[in-house]
Amino acid sequence: MNKEMIIVLDFGGQYNQLIARRVRECNVYAEVHPYTLSLDKIKEMNPKGIIFTGGPNSVYGEESPRYQKEIFDLGIPILGICYGSQLMAYMLGGTVETAPVSEYGRTEVDVDNSSAIFQGVKPQTICWMSHTDYISKAPEGFKVVAKTPVCPVAAMECPERKLYATQFHPEVMHTEEGQKMLSNFVYNVCGCSGDWKMDSFVETTIREIREKVGDGKVLCALSGGVDSSVAAVLLSKAVGKQLTCVFVDHGLLRKNEGDEVEAVFGPDGPYELNFIRVNAQERYYKKLAGVTEPEAKRKIIGEEFIRVFEEEAKKIGAVDFLVQGTIYPDVIESGLGKSAVIKSHHNVGGLPDHVDFKEIIEPLRLLFKDEVRKAGLELGIPEYLVYRQPFPGPGLGIRIIGEVTADKVRIVQDADYIYREEIAKAGLAKNLGQYFAALTNMRSVGVMGDERTYDYAIALRAVNTSDFMTADCSEIPFEVLQKVMTRIINEVKGVNRVMYDLTSKPPGTIEFE
Numbered sequence: 001m002n003k004e005m006i007i008v009l010d011f012g013g014q015y016n017q018l019i020a021r022r023v024r025e026c027n028v029y030a031e032v033h034p035y036t037l038s039l040d041k042i043k044e045m046n047p048k049g050i051i052f053t054g055g056p057n058s059v060y061g062e063e064s065p066r067y068q069k070e071i072f073d074l075g076i077p078i079l080g081i082c083y084g085s086q087l088m089a090y091m092l093g094g095t096v097e098t099a100p101v102s103e104y105g106r107t108e109v110d111v112d113n114s115s116a117i118f119q120g121v122k123p124q125t126i127c128w129m130s131h132t133d134y135i136s137k138a139p140e141g142f143k144v145v146a147k148t149p150v151c152p153v154a155a156m157e158c159p160e161r162k163l164y165a166t167q168f169h170p171e172v173m174h175t176e177e178g179q180k181m182l183s184n185f186v187y188n189v190c191g192c193s194g195d196w197k198m199d200s201f202v203e204t205t206i207r208e209i210r211e212k213v214g215d216g217k218v219l220c221a222l223s224g225g226v227d228s229s230v231a232a233v234l235l236s237k238a239v240g241k242q243l244t245c246v247f248v249d250h251g252l253l254r255k256n257e258g259d260e261v262e263a264v265f266g267p268d269g270p271y272e273l274n275f276i277r278v279n280a281q282e283r284y285y286k287k288l289a290g291v292t293e294p295e296a297k298r299k300i301i302g303e304e305f306i307r308v309f310e311e312e313a314k315k316i317g318a319v320d321f322l323v324q325g326t327i328y329p330d331v332i333e334s335g336l337g338k339s340a341v342i343k344s345h346h347n348v349g350g351l352p353d354h355v356d357f358k359e360i361i362e363p364l365r366l367l368f369k370d371e372v373r374k375a376g377l378e379l380g381i382p383e384y385l386v387y388r389q390p391f392p393g394p395g396l397g398i399r400i401i402g403e404v405t406a407d408k409v410r411i412v413q414d415a416d417y418i419y420r421e422e423i424a425k426a427g428l429a430k431n432l433g434q435y436f437a438a439l440t441n442m443r444s445v446g447v448m449g450d451e452r453t454y455d456y457a458i459a460l461r462a463v464n465t466s467d468f469m470t471a472d473c474s475e476i477p478f479e480v481l482q483k484v485m486t487r488i489i490n491e492v493k494g495v496n497r498v499m500y501d502l503t504s505k506p507p508g509t510i511e512f513e
């Protein structure tokens, strides 16, 4: 079936699966493999092209991942991205150095349209950069085909050897014409014909789940968020009443959310699920008392979550499988292979060593958020649920910087509610990606009604993102922000300052912890 294949050779970058997925979107099959894949194996797989991913290392690091030089002589087209481009330059005799100016984020790049990978691309195009090292001199035989004022080799090529490299990331949405560049690579350089179509994910997964589960009992962790809702409905279609969904109200949910989740998935909702709500608020607040370190908080929340499940599982009797709505960005940002650990996402890095279940099923593990939404629609889940605001597993626990207390939860819930209400009133909800209020750990002096106050600052965040791996701050009309600020300060006790976070991802992350 997979006659044509592109191998994505993973050097530990954050975007390795995203590259594969973008290639698949060109109707060309792509697989991610670790950089330890042998040359013989590559020859055997006979790919139409190879893409070297980015990675957190410097080519000069002793431990840095490398590959045998012979790979460049196979005659198979290679595209190096970021670290991959530096590796190509370094191994073929170019010069890689620490850039005098690191580039992060959107950057205007001048490209040479005569290059096969830049055909049909605007001569000046917006690309996503994220690097501290750069290629200062291309290897002999290579032509520089893109540059920025501070990056002399933003892209290079040696068409005779079918070698191409870009310092920027064509795979992320913020590289405006990145999909065209990847398509140019697979079609113009690798000569692919585009013979691959994605299997219906839903159908295949339901079949696989049925085979795996047999007549076993399944317990599903339902948070009411998009991911776990899609996972739950997927499981219920696969194994029906063998499935019990447990919804843990950890006291770190958005305002009224517990009741809303119960209304949808509980006995009065449209689904045929065994639904159990566990009110564990107090238990969580006790565990979190005095804990300030973000990773420690994440671990506690994740671990407590599993403990609650174990208890529920015991009540239900022998449970074989635990289902979680982990999606791909959660996996990769928790540190897969050589990638740097950014955050240990709830349900992944947060898993305790000992888990009282036979196996964990994560049916969405390889999907990105927008693919999860597509799967949700295919499953017949209503649009309002599928497109609801993403909400992280550890909930408000990671939107409260520092120690979590019941009072701080109340503050952030109320502020967030006002923010969402005003965004909806202004008719902006549809155009925004993810937006929420967070409680900073900063207290400052203010004055209200002639009285001195010494209260917390709320940070408002809104980002546009399609894959959650990169994000840009959204523009919200000033009047709306001002209205939100006034209401939060007037209505939420304990807050005397409101700020708007402008940071993109990278260098920031979407959540605060």
Ligand code: XMP
Pocket (backbone or CB within 6 Å): 329, 330, 333, 343, 344, 345, 346, 347, 390, 391, 392, 393, 394, 434, 468, 505, 508, 509, 510, 511, 512, 513
């Ligand atoms: P970050 O903060 O890592 O967030 O840029 C990217 C996306 O992931 C969500 N997020 C999580 N989702 N468990 C989840 O299920 C987690 O531990 C977690 N941490 C962050 C975040 O809301 C954003 O949509």
